[in-house]
Amino acid sequence: DTGVSQDPRHKITKRGQNVTFRCDPISEHNRLYWYRQTLGQGPEFLTYFQNEAQLEKSRLLSDRFSAERPKGSFSTLEIQRTEQGDSAMYLCASSPTGEIRYGYTFGSGTRLTVV
Amino acid sequence: GENVEQHPSTLSVQEGDSAVIKCTYSDSASNYFPWYKQELGKRPQLIIDIRSNVGEKKDQRIAVTLNKTAKHFSLHITETQPEDSAVYFCAASNVGGGNKLTFGTGTQLKVEL
Numbered sequence: 065d066t067g068v069s070q071d072p073r074h075k076i077t078k079r080g081q082n083v084t085f086r087c088d089p090i091s092e093h094n095r096l097y098w099y100r101q102t103l104g105q106g107p108e109f110l111t112y113f114q115n116e117a118q119l120e121k122s123r124l125l126s127d128r129f130s131a132e133r134p135k136g137s138f139s140t141l142e143i144q145r146t147e148q149g150d151s152a153m154y155l156c157a158s159s160p161t162g163e164i165r166y167g168y169t170f171g172s173g174t175r176l177t178v179v
Numbered sequence: 180g181e182n183v184e185q186h187p188s189t190l191s192v193q194e195g196d197s198a199v200i201k202c203t204y205s206d207s208a209s210n211y212f213p214w215y216k217q218e219l220g221k222r223p224q225l226i227i228d229i230r231s232n233v234g235e236k237k238d239q240r241i242a243v244t245l246n247k248t249a250k251h252f253s254l255h256i257t258e259t260q261p262e263d264s265a266v267y268f269c270a271a272s273n274v275g276g277g278n279k280l281t282f283g284t285g286t287q288l289k290v291e292l
Contacts, residue, residue, distance in 0.1 A: 097279065106185075106268045106282030107223065120277055155222070159278065167213045168280065170222040 068171035070156050076177045077146055084142045085174045089158030096139050097168065098131055099155040100124065107155055113139060114161060146178045181206040183271050185283025192259050193291055200286045202269035203251045209271040211278065212245060212252050217285075218265045226267075227254070230274075259290045 069088040077083050089096045094115050099107035110129070111121045115136035125131075128146075133139040143150055153175050157168040182205040192198050204212075213228035229236045229243045229252065236243050240259075245252040256263055266287050270280040 095278070099280075104285070106270070106285050107280070109279045109281070112277060112279060114277075120279065167211075167225045167228050170215075170224070172222045 068156055068158050068169050070154075070171035070174050072174055073172065074175045074177075076179060079148060079178055080145055082142065082144045083146060083176065084140055085154055085156075085176075086138060086140050087156030087171060088138045089156070090169055091137075093158035093160050093169070094136065095159045095161055096133055097157045097159075098139070098141050099157065099170075101153040101155055101173070102151075110141075143176075146176075148178045151176055151178045181209055181271055181273075181281040183269060183281050183283045185269050185286060187286060188284065189287045189289070191289045191291060194259060194261060196259055198254075198256045198259055198263070198288055198290075200254045200267055200269070200288075201251060202253070202271075202283050203249075204271040204281075205250065206271070206273070207250065208273045208276065209281075211272045211274045212243070213270050213272075213280070214241075214243060214254050215268045215270065215282075216265045217268065223268060256288075259288075261290050261292060264288055264290045 071086045097112040098110040101107040113133040128144045131141045153173045155173045156171045185202045210231035215223035216226045217223045240257045242255040266285045268285050269283040272278045272280045
């Protein structure tokens with residue numbers, strides 16, 4: 065499989081619990097992005113990595129959110145003390161640096177439901 | 180920051196007709212404009228993109244036009260088919276600024292038989 069993989073596909077959690085999502089990008093892509101999409105809206109940028117360096121974080125990313133990409137390969141997104149407003153689809157995407165002929169490749173996303 | 184507006188929010192056409200979706204952007208530094216198609220419950224998929232040094236690009240039934248002066252770009256789908264039914268998102272980014280995409284709010288396209 066040469067696409068972007070995300071795990072899990074679905075996650076239901078109780079308010080206040082912590083959750084962690086994983087993204088495996090296309091192997092030769094050194095940029096990795098996290099987006100959040102709510103129903104009826106376009107994806108919103110959260111953060112991105114170039115290799116292992118986290119280069120930018122959106123204001124949307126509160127202190128309860130943290131993302132890592134420890135070895136420049138897979139990435140994790142953790143949400144602490146989840147709130148109902150965190151319910152959304154969390155999308156990961158990857159792209160090569162400098163060559164954007166093919167744009168992003170998105171994963172299938174992790175759908176988070178906070179009850 | 181960048182702001183992208185997209186119209187219309189819903190579009191219904193008869194099979195075989197053309198469909199046009201329009202977007203405007205605010206940041207003159209934006210230089211890359213992709214379009215994504217998203218079917219219900221699936222990932223956004225890139226269908227066509229254009230860079231700011233090009234005014235028009237075509238790929239079979241799909242074309243995109245860009246007017247840098249007016250800061251707007253459009254998606255044109257000709258000879259629409261039922262499988263074109265989906266939500267379409269435009270986006271804009273500054274390639275030199277990390278290529279983070281700012282998306283429009285989407286257009287629900289329905290192609291009726």
